[in-house]
Amino acid sequence: MIRAICAFIFKVLGWKLIVEIPPDLKKYIIAAIPHTSSLDFPLGLMARSVLKLDIKYVGKHTLFRPPLGPIFYWLGGYPVNRTARGNFVDAVVDIFNEKEEFIICIAPEGTREKVDRLKTGFYHIAKGANVAIIPTKLDYANRELTFGKPFYPTDDEKADFEFLENYFKGVRGRNPEKGWKVDA
Numbered sequence: 001m002i003r004a005i006c007a008f009i010f011k012v013l014g015w016k017l018i019v020e021i022p023p024d025l026k027k028y029i030i031a032a033i034p035h036t037s038s039l040d041f042p043l044g045l046m047a048r049s050v051l052k053l054d055i056k057y058v059g060k061h062t063l064f065r066p067p068l069g070p071i072f073y074w075l076g077g078y079p080v081n082r083t084a085r086g087n088f089v090d091a092v093v094d095i096f097n098e099k100e101e102f103i104i105c106i107a108p109e110g111t112r113e114k115v116d117r118l119k120t121g122f123y124h125i126a127k128g129a130n131v132a133i134i135p136t137k138l139d140y141a142n143r144e145l146t147f148g149k150p151f152y153p154t155d156d157e158k159a160d161f162e163f164l165e166n167y168f169k170g171v172r173g174r175n176p177e178k179g180w181k182v183d184a
Contacts, residue, residue: 006046017047018146021134025150026101028132030055031122031164035107036173040138044105045075047145057105058092078104089124096129105136114178123160127153135164141172 010017021028032044048055054076061079063072072079078095080088096102106125108118126133132150139146148167153160173179 003049006049015143020149021147027096028103028134029122029126030105030134030136031108032105032136032138033168034173034179035109036175036179055103055105089121092125093128109179123153135167137171139171140174
């Protein structure tokens with residue numbers, strides 16, 4: 001029922017889902033770019049429902065406090081304290097290594113504010129866990145949510161980020177003045 005409602009909302013709002021993820025892929029990171037609006041979250045939740053995928057996500061730890069915290073956990077969230085000293089990358093790699101199937105969505109910008117460059121944690125998690133990155137475009141201009149083909153990081157981080165930057169070139173978030181400048 002929820003899946004049908006979400007599919008209906010996508011259709012009414014004029015959004016299109018484009019999915020290039022092989023159905024047999026069981027572990028990967030969805031790198032959703034650009035992340036410029038709090039509306040990106042419900043859009044992602046609806047897509048997750050329509051696609052019937054158990055996609056988890058990370059969010060700032062303050063979201064997981066009462067009264068709404070239990071809801072964020074229930075929705076598949078993992079809290080991240082970006083100010084605490086700890087190794088987030090290793091912790092997520094451990095989760096991938098412990099599970100047969102695991103999909104997590106990360107916003108590489110790390111915020112909805114303007115940033116000059118992407119954070120690299122998602123990339124190092126993918127390398128450490130030997131999983132694919134699914135580059136995912138949140139294109140509000142064309143009303144398309146595109147889950148791209150799997151990309152496996154190589155030993156050339158500079159070339160890999162160049163590839164990703166080119167993949168996202170021209171994509172417009174809901175608030176194009178925020179987020180990572182994808183057409184730079």
